[in-house]
Amino acid sequence: MVICSLWLCLTPAYGDPGYPSGLIRDGGFVQIHCFDEDKAPVVQQVLRDYFDVLDDSMSSKRQRLYSIYVSRSSIKYGVDPFILASVMIQRSGLSWVLEEGGYYGLMAIDWEKHRRWITEDHPRVQSRRVLCKPVINVRIGADLMSRNLKRSGMNYDVMIRNEYDDFPGAYEVIWEHYRNMARLFRERIEDDRF
Numbered sequence: 001m002v003i004c005s006l007w008l009c010l011t012p013a014y015g016d017p018g019y020p021s022g023l024i025r026d027g028g029f030v031q032i033h034c035f036d037e038d039k040a041p042v043v044q045q046v047l048r049d050y051f052d053v054l055d056d057s058m059s060s061k062r063q064r065l066y067s068i069y070v071s072r073s074s075i076k077y078g079v080d081p082f083i084l085a086s087v088m089i090q091r092s093g094l095s096w097v098l099e100e101g102g103y104y105g106l107m108a109i110d111w112e113k114h115r116r117w118i119t120e121d122h123p124r125v126q127s128r129r130v131l132c133k134p135v136i137n138v139r140i141g142a143d144l145m146s147r148n149l150k151r152s153g154m155n156y157d158v159m160i161r162n163e164y165d166d167f168p169g170a171y172e173v174i175w176e177h178y179r180n181m182a183r184l185f186r187e188r189i190e191d192d193r194f
Contacts, residue, residue: 018155020175026182027080027156033189034074034081043071043081046185050085050177055094066094066106069135073142079149082185083156084142086177087164096134105132107141114144 019027033039047067051058070088074081091108092098104111111118111128118125118140125131125140145159152159165171 018153018157020157023175023179023182026179026186029186029189030080030082030182034185035078037075039189040071040075042185042188043074044068046181046188047071047081047085050181050184051094054089058094066134066138069138070142073139076139077142077146079142079145080156080178082178082181083160083174084138084145085181086174087145087160088138088141089177090170090173091164096132096137099128099132104128105137105141106134107137107144109137109141109144114140 034043044064044067047070048060048063051063051066052060066088070081070085073079074084088094088106091103092106094106096106098105098108100108102110102112109118109131111131118131121143122136122140125136131137131140148159148163149156152162160171160174164174
């Protein structure tokens with residue numbers, strides 16, 4: 001009840017983040033807790049555990065670094081860390097060396113389409129080579145997601161459909177990954193394991 005009350009109090013200030021109907025409860029819970037710096041270790045552990053399940057050949061160091069990049073970038077740009085990670089998983093398969101069809105890095109960023117604002121707003125990123133560095137790619141992906149979310153009326157569902165559903169089944173895959181991570185996060189917070 002307290003969480004619902006807090007969610008209702010936060011909604012007018014930040015707007016309804018718009019999750020698909022089956023994920024409103026999980027998305028609301030994530031929104032309440034994920035931007036709290038004290039919960040960053042929980043977010044990072046959930047991401048590490050999920051990355052490990054998806055790719056058990058990924059080193060623990062890479063899992064840890066990716067989880068830190070996602071957690072910090074989501075806080076900086078005000079986007080749900082598990083949606084950021086879900087898009088990253090769906091688009092690149094966690095491959096930081098992705099170079100396919102004009103898309104680059106973990107977040108599969110379209111360099112030609114976004115080069116102008118990237119080079120203006122992120123002056124150190126003047127080439128695809130720099131864009132492909134994981135920490136930079138995730139940061140720019142979070143910035144892009146924040147812009148896309150604003151263009152979508154602060155509605156994650158609309159944003160995913162309009163901006164990231166560019167391959168058959170992408171929409172469903174993104175939300176399936178999200179559901180898994182959001183529920184794991186909720187369990188960890190409610191169990192107070194950390």
